[in-house]
Amino acid sequence: MQSRYFTINDHPQGAPARALFELRETALPALAEGEVRVRNTWLSVDPYMRGRMSGVTTYIEPFELGAPLEGAAIGEVIETRDAAFPVGTRVRHMGGWRDIAQFPGSRLEPLPAFEVPEQAYLGVLGMPGMTAWTGLNRIAGMQEGDNVLVSGAAGAVGSLAVQLAKAKGGTVVGIAGSQDKLDWLESHGVKAVSYKGKDAAQLTEALRKACPEGFDVYYENVGGVCLEAALNTLRVGARIAVCGMIARYNEATPSAGPGNLAMLLIRRARMEGFIVFDHWAHYPTFLEEIGPRVESGQLDYEETVEAGLERTPDAFLKLFEGANRGKMLVRL
Amino acid sequence: MQSRYFTINDHPQGAPARALFELRETALPALAEGEVRVRNTWLSVDPYMRGRMSGVTTYIEPFELGAPLEGAAIGEVIETRDAAFPVGTRVRHMGGWRDIAQFPGSRLEPLPAFEVPEQAYLGVLGMPGMTAWTGLNRIAGMQEGDNVLVSGAAGAVGSLAVQLAKAKGGTVVGIAGSQDKLDWLESHGVKAVSYKGKDAAQLTEALRKACPEGFDVYYENVGGVCLEAALNTLRVGARIAVCGMIARYNEATPSAGPGNLAMLLIRRARMEGFIVFDHWAHYPTFLEEIGPRVESGQLDYEETVEAGLERTPDAFLKLFEGANRGKMLVRL
Known part of the structure; x- marks a missing residue:
């Protein structure tokens, strides 16, 4: 054959x-x-x-x-x-x-x-779903009522992360690009912010408007200006789960990082990279929790x-x- | 009066x-x-x-x-x-x-x-000593045998951090500038690396030579090229305690950050900022552990x-x- x-x-x-x-x-x-x-x-x-x-x-x-x-x-x-x-x-x-x-x-x-x-x-019930669940729960340690920011929020991972975050309460803000993605986010009770045409200062401003209190958790899929703006809007004790930095994957030579990393110090924040495969032993727990919610249509x-x-x-x-x-x- | x-x-x-x-x-x-x-x-x-x-x-x-x-x-x-x-x-x-x-x-x-x-x-028994102890133990969770990198290694905080790290084994590398600081580090069993005249690639090279296995813990006092080189030399599961970024404190406009933050992802590493005053409730524990070692001359x-x-x-x-x-x- x-x-x-x-x-x-x-x-x-x-x-x-x-x-x-x-x-x-x-x-x-x-x-x-x-x-x-x-x-x-x-x-x-x-x-x-x-x-x-x-x-x-x-x-x-x-x-x-x-x-x-x-x-x-x-x-x-x-x-x-x-x-x-x-x-x-x-x-x-x-x-x-x-x-x-x-x-x-x-x-x-x-x-x-x-x-x-x-x-x-x-x-949703495979690697991307498991990635969203692992980043929010096991890396960022999301708590009931936390304000959560997600970049790449309409992607395979982000679209589940925003819904899981929303189910635990707090203000959930998603960053995305196109209008249909922003509409999808809003239709799921997520405050949608576009990164298109914005520099880090403008994106910071838009995030502050969407969630003036700041974020307890940032789920990072993108890097670039999204990370820089997110760092500006962290609350004290915030946790950043670094799942990916798609903005950088195609760079021939790496561009500079955010100039405001000292925000980690000012906000006593934690930023942690993870690879979902390291956490695969927890896949049955994930399935047990998320499978029925996908089956019932509760998670879109x-x-x-x-x-x-x-x-x-x-x-x-x-x-x-x-x-x-x-x-x-x-x-x- | x-x-x-x-x-x-x-x-x-x-x-x-x-x-x-x-x-x-x-x-x-x-x-x-x-x-x-x-x-x-x-x-x-x-x-x-x-x-x-x-x-x-x-x-x-x-x-x-x-x-x-x-x-x-x-x-x-x-x-x-x-x-x-x-x-x-x-x-x-x-x-x-x-x-x-x-x-x-x-x-x-x-x-x-x-x-x-x-x-x-x-x-050594005040805020700087408590800062070194807190960063290594409570933030970076240093374990017996960990390889530890410290920037600003001959300063008030760094000079205690390298000695505390050394006492727990593993390879300890300190980054400093002047020759007398490097000599002081070497005389305490710490591998000394100068940042002077080096760009991030050159400093990375020097750190790799000092500790080819890479680092489990990076104690960050400086920022700039020190952080960029450190990110290149992390082991999987490394922890970075961000105590300070003195290289940036006098900048009128913040310079860009390291271009290799994605190393946090590749190495599944954690980077966490802290302020020692948040941990002051542990000062008596610190004093009890470190006071006798200063009194006896064991800690220089x-x-x-x-x-x-x-x-x-x-x-x-x-x-x-x-x-x-x-x-x-x-x-x-």
Whole structure:
């Protein structure tokens, strides 16, 4: 059987070009004992993948040039030599960026049993959802009534973070770009602030207007002016969970950081970076808490879907244009 | 009785000039019930006082133009209407920058009973010592065997931080400027690295050479290139205690921050600002632990002393030239 997959032909500096990505094809060998073959139905593209394209080890191994890229995916077992995964089993695994994946069964997870569309396990009930929950609860230690600021607030992670924050009370403010994202935030009881066309001073002003008391928690997805403005609006004892800094991922040479880091001192604030994979032991707790709320419709989530394996690089590149609302997915 | 005191005649932008400080004299009123008059013997000057000169409230009220400046001081009670403080009692209080202070007794502390020179209660056993101890233990959560980096490592706070870190094992590296400071560090088993003439890349290189494994704890007194280089040399799970950023205190407009804050994410590191006054309830624990080690000579401390009230502003300004080793004091 053939497997079509994407690879990269270089380590990009700055914003990756579409031509970086090459679609290749390979003949899969016969299944070895314990192996499983999966036909993927949904692929995830996520901002963190940009880091793996740079050819340096950060918190995760870099992608190898010429080899299939990796990423979360959902699929169905079509051939098996692992009794734990009979044909027809719906699974999640890291063999994305391809149509057919072949692995030892140990690298697959059966999908949990909530009554939700299966692609939810790539988004609200998958890594992005777990990231939102971990950052708010385990890193920022959000308390009942805290005022919470979220950047990238209409993205896959941010859109869940604002809803989880809202459910615990306090003023919740989300920073986003386009009007439809701002509208989505407002329709969920979140005060929406646009960063578009604003420098740090202007964004600071807008945040102060939205929440004059200041913030106890800042959920950081973006970096750049969002971080600088957020630092200006912290309350004493504030906690910043640094989930990502998408504004910087495509920089060829890093731009300077915020000039107001001393606000950490003035506000006795804490800023902490985290990687959700370090916290994966808590995924069952997350599922137990959040799964029923997604099933019942209490937690809303959005998807932006591209169709067809060929569109996977395009879906990925759109993440950096802010073109997605909610989780960016590829449907095969 | 007359009291001579220093005040400031303006809110400085950038580095304060000597002419900012004016020596004035006032006739003290007769003691009210509960008040005490103190002849100061030692005055403390500290970097944090620069923040109080800027006319804005940060974590502490700004100094008032024309009013006596404030700061820690040691003195002897010379007249009293508070039975708790008989004449001759040695006390510590915040009525520094003057020769004679007059206060309600409630604003005085009797000196603890360790056999140390009384000015030690302004340095190694006072606010700077408590700051070093709090940052390492309560903020950075230093563990046995941690590798520790300290900037401003030969200053009042840093010189104690390196020794406390050294006593718990691991590689301890101190960043300082002048050769005599570097020598002092090396003589205490601390690997000394000069920041002089180095950009962030060069300082990073020097830190990597001093401690190839990287640091579990960074005790931040300085900011600027020290912070940028430190961020490059963190281990996974590192903690940064932000005690001060003296490199920035005299900036008229804040310079940009480090371009590599994303290292917090890559290393899952935590950066936390603190103000020692928030932790003062733990001062007795600190004294109990550190007092005997100072008394026995096990912990070394240095002093840089200026003589005479008139020299107080000069002593203060020298802090920003890196001219002091250990605690900067004025002896009256």
